[in-house]
Amino acid sequence: MPYCRSVSSTSSNRDQALNRLQGRLDYQFKDARLLELALTHKSHSRAHNERLEFLGDAVLGYVIADALYDDQPSLAEDALTLIRAALVQKDTLAEVALGIGLGEYLRLGSGERKSGGRQRTSILADTLEAIIGAVNLDGGVEAARSLVLRLFEERLAEAGARGASKDPKTRLQELLQGRALALPVYEVVATLGSEHQRTFTVSCQVRGLALTTTGHGSSRRAAEKNAAAAMIAAVERA
């Protein structure tokens, strides 16, 4: 029965592959069909991973927010928001996916396979989210939390350190770029006091936002930073 042998050997290869992947994830699925569904792109089957991706995206956002809240007690909401956005963006997720060699396990339609789908950023990122969603279903939120914290351990530590050291002007620029808004314009609107005790007042405007904030400081640069910090707060509130 060569046909049967062939099927059984293929299936056993796949089982071995899935076991390897579970080793890399350091998570053993109770229901391996959830892992297989998470690996299935919509180009492959009608039963695909998009619903799991929806769930995993939310789990990931929560776990990262919760970790940053605890790890970065000195960072304000705007900085936490920026760091989280950088950690969960598609490029970062695709890097994490490549780090565990996710590409080789994907189930893609033949068109996607031939056009390099295994290396495509969006497919890798979405599949990683789907796996996080599958672990949440299979083992609960604490199992998903452990997985996310393992996968993002170094990036969480680095991002916290970088985010804390960035000045408000850089953070504002990134925030506005992330929302496809124009860059801010700073302008000195007042200079008070004698030469050695001067206070600068700087306005910060963002075209298209109808928002102006002001900042004060003993140098133009310090006043700009304060105006930028006020604008970050205003944009986050808007």
Added chain:
Amino acid sequence: MPYCRSVSSTSSNRDQALNRLQGRLDYQFKDARLLELALTHKSHSRAHNERLEFLGDAVLGYVIADALYDDQPSLAEDALTLIRAALVQKDTLAEVALGIGLGEYLRLGSGERKSGGRQRTSILADTLEAIIGAVNLDGGVEAARSLVLRLFEERLAEAGARGASKDPKTRLQELLQGRALALPVYEVVATLGSEHQRTFTVSCQVRGLALTTTGHGSSRRAAEKNAAAAMIAAVERA
């Protein structure tokens, strides 16, 4: 000691108020200072609720996604995304906050208080998120899940029913409006077959997105629905 009596009576009034609120939330804080922080607007103190709001927003997004995934097995990712967005938007959160009478418990600066801050949508919504974040810290994610599911019980049931019945054209329109994009334009690009066995091909274009999808169907309307469904998927992927 009239001064001391007055302070003690104010503090005890506040304790009574916080107990009433915890009754309405059906959650008793181990550390009541977390609840007080969640109720504190940045116009009131330097120690305010914005970091808790960041955390609570993520908890809320996760709990709602998890509930929708389980409750709505027949809905695809795009529909789940739309329903979740409607449930966690500021207007809905403010309604939920008003439903538990949150306004009277807020700690606002005098400017905000005098200008109607207790009724302001953004303040009510943000404070509700901060409370969800505080419960997550105080009692863990399962306590926060119970709170969110209690607060959103009816809305979750209604939204699922409404979302499932909406056709793809309506859902696409809402999705694009939510992203401040132009409305889609549908155009019949081919009509094949004899009069009683006709197949329509319709294109769907969204200006500013550089995306075109097509749909087929036995009527123009059916083809439009399929083109809209494909556009929803494309926009979600983008």
